[in-house]
Amino acid sequence: MTMIHPDAGKELIMPVIQQALLQPEIWGRESPLWNHPFLPTVSGKPMAISRALALLCRGRLLFFTSHNQLVTALKGRGTPILDLSQEFFAPLRVLFPSAVNLDSLCRLQPQPPSRLRYQADSLLEAVNRLLRKKLKKPTICLLSPGLRETDFFNVSLPAAPRQKNFFFPQCFIAVNPPGKEFTELSALFKINQPLAIFRFLKALHSESLLPDADPQALLKKAARHLLHEYRGMKK
Numbered sequence: 001m002t003m004i005h006p007d008a009g010k011e012l013i014m015p016v017i018q019q020a021l022l023q024p025e026i027w028g029r030e031s032p033l034w035n036h037p038f039l040p041t042v043s044g045k046p047m048a049i050s051r052a053l054a055l056l057c058r059g060r061l062l063f064f065t066s067h068n069q070l071v072t073a074l075k076g077r078g079t080p081i082l083d084l085s086q087e088f089f090a091p092l093r094v095l096f097p098s099a100v101n102l103d104s105l106c107r108l109q110p111q112p113p114s115r116l117r118y119q120a121d122s123l124l125e126a127v128n129r130l131l132r133k134k135l136k137k138p139t140i141c142l143l144s145p146g147l148r149e150t151d152f153f154n155v156s157l158p159a160a161p162r163q164k165n166f167f168f169p170q171c172f173i174a175v176n177p178p179g180k181e182f183t184e185l186s187a188l189f190k191i192n193q194p195l196a197i198f199r200f201l202k203a204l205h206s207e208s209l210l211p212d213a214d215p216q217a218l219l220k221k222a223a224r225h226l227l228h229e230y231r232g233m234k235k
Contacts, residue, residue: 013038014088020049021095040089042071042081052096055080060158061099063092070106070168073161105155107146108174112167123189124175127200134221139211141204144174151179154209173209194226 017038020027027033037046042064055061063082064071074081081102084092093099113128114121124141132138147153153174160170175182181203189196201222205215212218 014091017049018091018095039092040083040086042075042083047080047082051080052082056096056099059098059100059156061096062102062158063096063099064102065090065093066103068103068106069166070102070161073163073166073168074102074157074159077159077161079157079159100157105157106168108144108153108155109146110142110144110155110168110172110174113140113142123186123196123200126189126193126197130197130201130222130225134218134225135212137211139171139173140169141173141175141200142169143177145177147174147176147179151176151181152204152207152209171211173204198223198226 016033020031020033034050035048037048039047039049039052041047052061060079061082062074062079063084065084067085071081082089082092082096082099084090093101113125121143124143128138128140131140144153153176155169155174156171161168163169185196185200185203188199198219201210201219204210205219210218
């Protein structure tokens with residue numbers, strides 16, 4: 001009797017999954033394919049394609065290709081995480097293009113807010129202080145040395161990672177320490193603190209990163225607040 005290797009089934013099913021995602025009309029809405037648990041997760045309990053697509057539409061589909069601290073910190077939080085570490089499932093990275101890549105997020109290495117040790121930290125602390133005052137649901141800006149290709153990046157996870165021995169907030173704006181925007185704003189902060197803070201907020205607004213229903217109104221409030229502070233500094 002010929003034994004079939006357990007992984008052989010995965011090789012056979014992947015083309016079916018690919019076709020279903022690329023050409024769903026072939027299978028039709030009533031096909032049992034959609035609700036069969038094909039997709040591997042970190043918990044070991046497979047996920048159905050329909051469940052993955054529903055999570056994807058809500059921006060809550062997470063995946064990883066190699067175990068890392070962030071995956072460990074999120075495991076057990078009730079949010080399914082696709083395990084694409086096996087080569088059979090590598091094509092799913094392309095078929096779920098807007099899924100949250102936990103490998104990339106872990107590489108951001110967000111740094112905890114400091115106690116004004118450096119001028120750069122002072123700028124971020126001032127910005128965060130203003131955001132706490134003006135936003136109903138405050139967010140924080142954190143230096144993230146792993147951010148390489150852009151100045152800012154918005155991070156929003158569907159669940160809060162366990163932060164024992166690992167710092168990673170559920171929501172924050174990653175800031176590239178050597179990025180052009182932050183470098184220029186840090187230099188300006190040494191000369192004119194309120195103006196640097198306001199331009200920082202404008203930079204976030206230009207990237208659609210201000211977490212507010214009316215960012216223009218927020219900028220106006222921030223401008224009035226900073227102008228009042230500046231006048232106080234001049235006295």
